[in-house]
Amino acid sequence: MLNVEPIKAFTDNYIWLVSTNEGSIVIDPGESENIQKLIDNKIIDLKGILITHHHYDHTNGLSDLVKKNKLGVFGPVNDIDGIDHRLSDKDKISIIGIDFDIISIPGHTLDHIGFYSANAGNPILFCGDTLFAGGCGRIFEGTYEQMFNSLKKITKLPTNTNIYCGHEYTLSNLKFALEADDANKELIEEFKQVENKINLNTPSLPTRLDKELEVNPFLRCDNINIQNKIIEKFNVSDNELEIFTALRKWKDNF
Numbered sequence: 001m002l003n004v005e006p007i008k009a010f011t012d013n014y015i016w017l018v019s020t021n022e023g024s025i026v027i028d029p030g031e032s033e034n035i036q037k038l039i040d041n042k043i044i045d046l047k048g049i050l051i052t053h054h055h056y057d058h059t060n061g062l063s064d065l066v067k068k069n070k071l072g073v074f075g076p077v078n079d080i081d082g083i084d085h086r087l088s089d090k091d092k093i094s095i096i097g098i099d100f101d102i103i104s105i106p107g108h109t110l111d112h113i114g115f116y117s118a119n120a121g122n123p124i125l126f127c128g129d130t131l132f133a134g135g136c137g138r139i140f141e142g143t144y145e146q147m148f149n150s151l152k153k154i155t156k157l158p159t160n161t162n163i164y165c166g167h168e169y170t171l172s173n174l175k176f177a178l179e180a181d182d183a184n185k186e187l188i189e190e191f192k193q194v195e196n197k198i199n200l201n202t203p204s205l206p207t208r209l210d211k212e213l214e215v216n217p218f219l220r221c222d223n224i225n226i227q228n229k230i231i232e233k234f235n236v237s238d239n240e241l242e243i244f245t246a247l248r249k250w251k252d253n254f
């Protein structure tokens with residue numbers, strides 16, 4: 001039995017806490033305080049930490065947790081101290097009874113990886129700041145083409161994959177999505193549902209790949225309505241990568 005819960009951090013980060021009968025792991029601990037409280041109160045038996053990329057809001061709690069607890073720390077190849085298992089594309093790891101496949105998904109950062117598991121009931125993906133519900137991460141270090149290909153890689157996973165993203169950005173992402181894809185009925189419906197959740201202070205995550213394929217404009221650059229909108233607005237060709245690039249730049253300034 002597998003359970004996934006969010007621990008809120010900073011203003012809109014989620015640290016994901018994953019537990020099985022073999023213990024718990026956390027993904028991207030930007031802070032340590034609330035996690036250490038759960039350990040000290042014997043609510044969780046923390047066995048390890050997974051890191052998706054080097055940004056401080058995903059790694060800042062790492063050094064404290066490693067100092068106070070005996071943990072396995074899995075993450076990408078970067079210069080963050082405390083990662084004792086460096087992972088690359090197609091690597092496999094097993095922890096608390098869950099088998100994860102590592103997928104390299106650069107673009108937001110160059111070191112960015114995702115953790116995918118198909119042996120957890122419904123498949124699950126922890127994708128950090130690459131795919132967001134209704135959007136995608138900003139391109140800080142990689143190229144637009146790298147980000148485009150990383151998102152394509154995610155769309156090849158089973159459509160019932162539950163996706164756990166690093167931030168609660170869904171409502172503002174969907175506001176932008178409605179600009180780019182205003183005739184999309186599923187998107188209009190999804191916006192209302194997410195708005196209700198946020199009003200109730202309920203996380204909008206996880207999302208699911210099949211839903212994202214219906215509402216997320218960054219996964220829909222082959223859609224004729226989105227293409228027409230972008231071509232009209234930015235005078236680009238109907239090449240999917242060009243559409244994606246124009247869409248991402250539009251969102252940066254939205």
Ligand SMILES: [Zn+2]
Pocket residue numbers: 053055108129
């Ligand atoms: Zn980031």
